[in-house]
Amino acid sequence: METRPRPYHHGDLRAALLARAEETLREKGAAALSLRELARDLGVSHAAPSRHFKDKQALLDALALTGYERMTEAMTASQADAGESCRKQLEAVVRAYVCFGLDNPVLLGLMYSIECDPQASDALLEAAGRWSEHIERLVAEGQRRGEVREGPVERIGVPVFATLHGYADLAATGMLPQGFAEDGLDEVIAFILRGCAPDGPP
């Protein structure tokens, strides 16, 4: 009559695996992630996960993908609440990116760990590619409004993206001095804007 573990997992095992995996990532780091332990935690056999992810790598890829999705969500939400000016929009993007990195440092690392095998999940590379486009749209809009100097959006967008990414990554890995992570945000935005400023009046 005691409540014994059901022989079959009741809900969506795939989603449960991803959720539990992310907890582990947050609590114990990426190195400690084990499919068998995941299965144990969820009360299924150690072979069950293979029905949903052919590989441990497949699970990690799926995990990274959810990261991209949630970050895109957060960014667009943050932009919707921001003003129209290029500065405000940029601030919204930077803030969302940095917050995401601070909240999900290990996941962020995973999202950029494409271990250099060229056959890395296409969906992942595509998701990553959308960042660049997102930034470039911002640059183009800034140009239309006269807040960003003229030039190919790609060549201006990449350095902006690099600054954004680098700052979030340094913040996530705890390599920024003291409380610079949240505190120095204005500084970074000002830095980016100076770098994007239209050729000043002579």
Add this chain to the structure above:
Amino acid sequence: METRPRPYHHGDLRAALLARAEETLREKGAAALSLRELARDLGVSHAAPSRHFKDKQALLDALALTGYERMTEAMTASQADAGESCRKQLEAVVRAYVCFGLDNPVLLGLMYSIECDPQASDALLEAAGRWSEHIERLVAEGQRRGEVREGPVERIGVPVFATLHGYADLAATGMLPQGFAEDGLDEVIAFILRGCAPDGPP
């Protein structure tokens, strides 16, 4: 009479382990690194490495440390060959950083993977801290020469460092469009300099 594997490793096993580990990192990625395979490749017993690294993590930390050392070397060498102007010096640093990332993508990832455990090897954090100081010295020198705007070196240095790091990281993980990695270097430098430019003539 045949040359049989010696029962004892002749040279410096510690150095041999690090060297072989880096090859594996480059060829098969971080996930494929195994202490037992390393020992096998070097013709020693699987327990031998533990005499030199108490842990797999200890080996990874040592590996990351060699990365910091070699990168510092490359940077100072690159700076010595460059001119005195802030632009030339900055260019030397950026070029060295990006080249290192392109040549050692997995190692660079390792160097910034401090899995968020606060007790992470002190030597590593100290080595990382030296980058910031390096950049800040550059900023200070730029200010002395009037090429960089006034202000606390730390607050100006961090965004510069973020751009530098972000660009190298994106290049290393292959997330830059086409041949932007080597090609877009000037763009990044120009971007940084604009962001550091002294308040222009009115």
Add this chain to the structure above:
DNA sequence: ACCTGAACACCGTTCAAGT
């Protein structure tokens, strides 16, 4: 369709013992 249970080859870590 989804999961189990056993099997296989591999791993990191430890420790008494050898030289």
Add this chain to the structure above:
DNA sequence: ACCTGAACACCGTTCAAGT
């Protein structure tokens, strides 16, 4: 001081079999 060899608990992956 440095390494071996055996032992332990754990891992990812596969596969016939169950419901």
